[in-house]
Amino acid sequence: MPELPEVAVYIEALETRILGQTLTGIRLANPFVLRTVDPRPADLAGHAVTGIRRVGKRIVMELEGGFFIVIHLMVAGRFRWLAAGAKIPGKIGLAAFDFDNGTLAMTEAGTRRRASIHLLRGDEALRAHDRGGIEVMEASPEQFREALARERHTLKRSLTDPRLFSGIGNAYSDEILHRARLSPLQLSTNLDNDEAARLYDATRSTLRDWIDRLRARSGDRFPEKLTAFQEGMAVHGRYGQPCPDCGAPVQRIVYAENETHYCARCQTGGRRLADRALSRLLKDDWPRSLDDVE
Template identity: 65%
Template sequence: MPELPDVTVYVERLDAKVRGDTLEQVRILNPFLLRTALPPIAQAQGKKVVGVERLGKRVVLALEGDLFLVIHLMIAGRLRWLAAGAKPPGKIALATFEFGAGTLVLTEAGTRRRASLHLVAGRGALSAMDPGGIDVLSGDLAAFSAQLQAENHTLKRSLTNPRLFSGIGNAYSDEILHRARLSPVMLTRSMKPDETARLFEATRAVMTEWTDLLRDEAGDWPDKVTAFHPKMAVHGRYGQPCPVCGSPVQRIVHADNETNYCARCQTGGKLLADRALSRLLKASWPKHIDDIE
């Protein structure tokens, strides 16, 4: 799923291309994409773009007349920019937004249609779509700590909760926790002040560094948005060496999500129980990284 760094770069590039341009036509190619009926989507046509914004993991096109097109890419949704008149890709295209300068195409890989499009009227209606998580790049340590202490959950769950923190998902939470040298299953209310401060600094550093990196790599448009980047330390690198200590990266698999971590850097060498594999192996499940190295 595109997270804060990816969405920020989408917003920046799109703003440079369409601010002040007119949205000439919206074509909905999949009926499940559009989640609002009022105002009708046709009302967005003919309106000028007054800005492009980020709302959590959503891309927002602000139109004249106090209208807002809200695009949520979910897991497999992506945005493409085509020259004016170019044909959009086949079955994966869900919608096209035609401007004088070119066409924005919303695509989604696979068969599960999770991406969504809303058209809302008024800043209040847009604000109602905000889950409420704080922006980690503008908030301070006190606000960050308060959010962590609001509920007693694992660090992984809290960091990826959009009601607590804005724009952090599965991929960058792994990178943040590795940078902070903290276990993904540590409970938030068991954290010491120095651990909270370390997590705060790691969160800001990881999000800033990755936004800068993706911005530099994007060129005219970010065509290769992915949750698995070769420069990541642990996310998507199960079995590969940790760039800090060289131990093989470990994982916890739960439903569609996978948490990657370094046992030596983050858990004192302890291997965390995987809900599938550890239950299968039971007594044979290794307890320490030294048991498998």
């Protein structure tokens, strides 16, 4: 799922292409991607794009007349920048936003359709899509600590809670916690001052570094291959591979459809965290530390 770094890079690319441009039309290849009925797509045609912003993991295009286009790419949604009037990509194509200078195509791989488009009228309607999490790149250490301690959760859950922090998801929470040298299962209310400061610095530096990396990879081209598994990540998506800092194999916890990746040596003092599925199956045979599996 595109998270804050990917969304930020998408927004930069869109600003250079459609800011100030007039939307000439919206084409829907899959009508179910549109989750609103008023205003209609035709109502937005002829209005220029006056701003592009991020709300959580959503990309918002602001148009003249108080209209907004809110796009949530979810897990497999992506953008493509095509020639003006280009055909919507087959099978994976969801919609196209047409401008005189090009077409922004929205696609989604796989069979599950989760990506969405909301067409809105007015600021109040847009505010309903803001879950209220703080912007960590703008927050002070005190604001960060306050948001973290608002509810008693694991650090993994807290970082990915959109009511607490805006734009952080499964992938970058793993990278943040690895950089901070903190367990994903440590409770948010149990951090000492040094741990809280490390987490604050790691959150901001991880997101900033990845924005810079993704921006450099794209250059002047429209960004592509913005996936949840970025080449160069330390732990996320690297189960069983060596940690780049200590060489120990990256571990994981699987819960429902989500995976948490971490380095036991760097983050948990060598202790392997219990995977609900495997640990229940293996019981006493579940290896508790890296020494038991190495």
